[in-house]
Amino acid sequence: MTEKLTLNKPLPQRLASLDALRGFDMLWIIGVDELFYELAKVSDNSFFGFMAAQLNHPAWHGFSAYDVIFPLFLFIAGVATPYSTGKQLENGVEKQKLLLRVIKRGLLLVLLGVIYNNGLNLMPVEKIRFASVLGRIGLAWMFANIIYLYAGKKAQIGWFAGFLIGYWLLLKFNAAPGYRK
Structure with missing residues (x-):
């Protein structure tokens, strides 16, 4: 006898384009770049050579496609915020409860980044590498x-403008190590 599966609650609505973009970005994060490196080694095809070159971080003075993978992931996380955190607010979850979840998840990503960089080895604090991509994402x-939880729309725009201007000022008035201003 077969039973029909019934859902008591509707499936969550998802933004398919965001899911597709996240999947595309994850392909590069998990290492699809290695495929292009290997294909460039064994093939005369200039496309594979071009792609392999795009999937390396160039010297400080350059920019390649590989340099947008991390910012793209941050963009995706930001775009998803109204769909995830916003939806929970709409469903009546208290801001304080959401705040604790957000802090736990953010700090967990920092911790996972530290573990990824250093392993589970005990070492003096000054030898631990805290900075990581996972930590920055977290x-x-x-x-x-x-x-998003505590600032209104105008304040969010203010934060956005402040970060952009602050970042521009950092780039404008600070040189990379070994480069002139």
């Missing part, structure tokens, strides 16, 4: 969600 996502 902190950026955490602060963006805190701003």
Whole structure:
């Protein structure tokens, strides 16, 4: 006898284009670039050579397609915020409860980044590498969600403008190590 599966609650609505973009970005994060490196080695095809070159971080003075993978992931996390955190607010979850979830998740990503960089080895604090891509994602996502939770639309625009101007000022008035201003 077969039973029919019934759903008591409707499936969550998802933004398919965001899911597709996330999947595309994840392909590069998990290492599809290695495929192009290997194809460039064994093939005379200039496309594979071009793609392999695009999938390396160039010297400080350059920019390649590989350099947009991390910012794209942050963009995706930001775009998803109204769909995830916003939906929970609409469903009546208290801001305080959401804040604790956001902080836990953000700090967990920082911790996972530290473990990824250092393993589970005990070592002096000064030898631990704290900075990581996972940590940056965790902190950026955490602060963006805190701003989303507690700032109104005008304040969010203010934060956005402040970050852009602040970042521009840092780039304008600070040189990379070994480069002149």
